[in-house]
Amino acid sequence: MYITATAVKSLAPRAPHSVNKPMESGRAQPKTANTNVNGAHHKSLLLRVASKKDREAFAELFEYFAPRIKSFLMKGGSAPDLADELAQETMIAVWQKAESFNPAKANASTWIFTIARNKRIDHLRRVRPEIDPADPLLVEDDAISAPERMGQQQETEAMAEAIKGLPAEQADLLYKSFFEDKTHADIAKETKLPLGTVKSRIRIALEKLRADQKVKELWT
Template identity: 50%
Template sequence: MNDAREKEATPSPEELIRLIDAVAKDKDRSAFAQLFAYFAPRVKSFLMRSGFADHMAEEVAQEVMLTLWRKASYFDPCRAGASTWVFTIASNRRIDRLRRARSRDQWPDPSDEADQPLSGEEIAITVDREQKIRAALGGLSSEQAAVVQLSYFAEKPHAEIARELDIPLGTVKSRIRLALERLRTLLDDDL
């Protein structure tokens, strides 16, 4: 029952585009409230996973949503999906915060530190996961595998994939969504 409510509450990519468009054209507060309810917790979670403390992640997530409100007219669904656009804003805000903190406090950049060598157990777990992911990818249709490869491994935007494969943008998005659902099903028990 909870899964059914969650699916109902999760807006489709097309609905997210419509909501951003309503904010851009009409400063629609209801549309913004729906976007806020959907994106704010996800952005905060993303920021916390990247190392931000709870209060800092909350503050930056608020900034991201304010940017969405102010700059919704800059969103171009032909260049990127709504989630990609919002998380790009979040990533940029994150980088800005890290740069400010580094210049103010002269904090070292974590990416400058050498990676610690993996233990034997970590290597075995990583190899096992990679094998399971490769097997799951083999369980996709050739069309789904192609869009996943181009989107996640070649890091191409959806519009570019549509042009390259000569298919509609909506088809690209649908194939990616279906592929991810299939991968989630295949990997849920394994990982």
């Protein structure tokens, strides 16, 4: 049984960063054409940083991503000063690791998200084991197809649009998962929803993202 959006609202006040309502002055509006341009542009900026250590390109990336990373870290509970510091560290890591950015595997915002996420984990003194890319036992990926390569830069835009189309209660759970550093069990406690409901709702949200025609084309 699913609780209606109205009931959820009474149980769990909407997060201030709900997708369906622009809550913050700097929040990007859904302009697909512009964000498409952004995705390709950020990729080219990162590649310029990687190949030429281009400071202008880096400054542009900083201007775009650092405030978003700071917001991300503050939503995870970091104080503003700390979030600022960690956002700076994230951007230093972007500079230093730019050569390892592979546009065939991830788009710029996803790659930067993973760096910011790992900074947050490091700061919390948690450990997140990762696969060793040089592991001889690693089972190889299938070759990335040309359409898949082409799709990477469009992925963020299609995904963002699909997330905006989710019902508020599902989108909020995605936000809590990614930006408030909460396990599903923590979310269940906070929202007073049964854990199974939280997991189901997130699963349904992910299924809807998968079912979105644009995302589907990129994910399959």
